[in-house]
Amino acid sequence: MNLQTAILQSEITPRGSDYEIIRRVIEKISLDYRDQPSLEDLARDVGEHPATLQKLFTRWAGLTPKAFLQAVTLDHARRLLDDGMPLLEAAMELGMSGPGRLHDLFVTHEAISPGEYKSRGAGLEIRYGFHVSPFGSALIMATERGLAGLAFADEGGEAEAFADMSRRWPAATYVEDMSATAPYTQRIFDPSRWKAEKPLRVVLIGTDFQVQVWQALMKIPLGRAKAYSDIAREVGKPKASRAVGAAIGANPLSFVVPCHRAVGKSGALTGYHWGLTRKRAMLGWEAAQLERG
C-alpha cells in the first residue's frame, strides 16, 4: 500500500474503529505509565504509524496524544479530586450547570414508580439498538418516556451486553429499532449538542438509594471526579462507601449517569462495570473536551 492509499484509508476510517486502537493504547499505558511512553513507543506497540496515531487522537477527542497520556494517569485522576475547588464553582467556570440543572448532558429524569420497578419491567416496551460510539459499540435502550439504558460492548460482545441489560428488566418487551435509538447516540456523544433548551429525557429505574447515588453522580461536572466516600457522605450515609460503589455499578445509564467520574479516595480507578480501560478512555476523552474549550 503506497502512502497515498494509506492516507486515504485513514481519512475514511469510520469513527467506530477508532476506539479499538484507543483501547489498545490505553491498555498499554496502564501497564507502563510509570515510564511515560513516547508517541513513537506507543505507535510501535500497537502496530501503527505515529502519524496515524496522532491523527486518530485528534479525530477521536480533539487533543494531542501527549495531552491524552497525561489525562489517563493516576496523577491526573488525583488532580480531578483534590484541587479543592468547590464543585459548583467548577461547574460555573465551565459555563455549565447552575443549581437548577442536573449535569452537563442537560438531563431531565423521572424515577420509575415502585410498582413498575417491582414488576421487573412488565408492560414496559423497550426499543434498542447498537450504535458506533467513541467508546466502542453502544447499546441504547429507550422507552417512550426516554432513555432507560446505555451499555457498551467490545468487538463481538454485543450479545453479552444485551443479556446484561435485559436481565435488569426481565419482564419487559424488547424490540430492536435502530431508527428509534439512533438519535440518542448522536445526542449523547456530541458535546456540542448538549443544550439546556432540549434536555435529554431519561428514566432512572432503581431503588431510592440507587437513584440518590446516581443523582449525586450527575452533579459532578465534566472532567472532574469524586471519591466513593464523598458521595456516601453526600447522600447522608457517610459509612456506606462500599454500598455506593455497588449502586454505581448497578447504574443502567453508563456515561449519561457519569459513573466513570467516581474514583477511589487515592485517585485510583478501582472498578468499572464495562471495563477499567473504558473508564480511562472516558476520563481522557472528557479532559480533551475541556481542553479544546
Add this chain to the structure above:
DNA sequence: CGAGTGAGCGGAA
C-alpha cells in the same frame, strides 16, 4: 509503596 483485613452498608436470592 504493596498486600492483607475487617468494619460497614445496601441489595438480591
Add this chain to the structure above:
DNA sequence: TTCCGCTCACTCG
C-alpha cells in the same frame, strides 16, 4: 439470613 461488591482505613513487611 446469607452473600457479594466500582470502599476505606489501618496494619505489617
